[in-house]
Amino acid sequence: MDGDRTRLEAELTEAFVSGSAELRRWLQQAFERLYDQADDILHDAFTETLRRIRSEGFCSSAGWITYLRVVARNRAIDRLRSCERRIFRQLASHSTSGDSSGSSAANLGVMAIDSEPGPSTRVAEDERRSRQGILLSQVLEEFCRWCESKSSRLLMKEAYERSLRGQKPFEIAAAMGIAPSDVYSLLHRARNWIFDRIRQADVERSVFLTLYGHGPT
Amino acid sequence: MSEPDLQFRSFADVVRWVIEELGAMCPSPERLAGYWENPGAVEYRDIRYHVEEAGCPICRAERHAVDAGHRQ
Numbered sequence: 019m020d021g022d023r024t025r026l027e028a029e030l031t032e033a034f035v036s037g038s039a040e041l042r043r044w045l046q047q048a049f050e051r052l053y054d055q056a057d058d059i060l061h062d063a064f065t066e067t068l069r070r071i072r073s074e075g076f077c078s079s080a081g082w083i084t085y086l087r088v089v090a091r092n093r094a095i096d097r098l099r100s101c102e103r104r105i106f107r108q109l110a111s112h113s114t115s116g117d118s119s120g121s122s123a124a125n126l127g128v129m130a131i132d133s134e135p136g137p138s139t140r141v142a143e144d145e146r147r148s149r150q151g152i153l154l155s156q157v158l159e160e161f162c163r164w165c166e167s168k169s170s171r172l173l174m175k176e177a178y179e180r181s182l183r184g185q186k187p188f189e190i191a192a193a194m195g196i197a198p199s200d201v202y203s204l205l206h207r208a209r210n211w212i213f214d215r216i217r218q219a220d221v222e223r224s225v226f227l228t229l230y231g232h233g234p235t
Numbered sequence: 236m237s238e239p240d241l242q243f244r245s246f247a248d249v250v251r252w253v254i255e256e257l258g259a260m261c262p263s264p265e266r267l268a269g270y271w272e273n274p275g276a277v278e279y280r281d282i283r284y285h286v287e288e289a290g291c292p293i294c295r296a297e298r299h300a301v302d303a304g305h306r307q
């Protein structure tokens with residue numbers, strides 16, 4: 019048993035040492051904003067995996083590099099999400115201070131991404147997360163999984179992503195080769211799903227304001 | 236090197252940041268793998284848009300990483 023864990027630890031360490039340059043390249047390409055934090059994130063992914071080996075004899079069937087990539091991706095997104103929460107909190111304070119025009123984000127100023135928070139900050143952040151519910155990025159991720167669970171919803175996913183990225187309905191219709199009326203219908207259904215989801219969940223009020231221009235009623 | 240900064244001019248910018256940098260609209264890993272196997276398949280047209288036209292850096296980096304793994 020202990021021998022197995024020692025062997026797994028050795029395999030993980032060898033994979034990490036030999037693959038770290040490739041992992042760093044991947045991480046910096048995928049999350050350019052975290053370019054300078056790539057080594058920290060990879061180190062976190064490595065120690066987290068090591069802990070799993072030591073505590074439960076974990077062995078990745080997909081290979082250590084693939085597993086480290088999954089963990090590192092999650093940790094990178096965690097860092098960006100803690101930034102996302104701060105941004106939305108700031109948006110909420112702007113909107114509650116009387117500016118709901120939707121054009122005041124220029125006043126947001128500069129949001130710097132913290133380097134890795136200390137243990138007590140992390141505990142506080144975890145507590146806030148459990149109290150504050152889910153973020154916009156998580157709602158959208160759930161929407162994607164919901165669309166992907168049924169092939170007839172994939173057109174809606176594409177139309178909504180195009181819309182979120184700034185395309186107008188007539189542009190979406192032309193790009194997707196469907197009627198503008200169908201685009202309106204797809205976007206309407208997508209927005210209804212998102213709206214229902216964020217009404218159910220304890221979502222930052224500013225998420226409503228961002229997507230709909232008004233708060234939950 | 237200094238800390239990276241985020242500046243937004245509008246609420247729409249914030250939404251775009253969430254989908255461009257946090258991977259909020261990325262396909263599931265299983266469907267993305269299916270897309271690399273068969274990029275022309277009609278059931279992956281949403282991913283074709285996401286990867287080829289919108290240029291999602293997270294999905295593209297995944298592709299390069301998988302290719303590099305296969306070469307080794």
Ligand SMILES: [Zn+2]
Nearest residue numbers: 261291293294
């Ligand atoms: Zn993606």
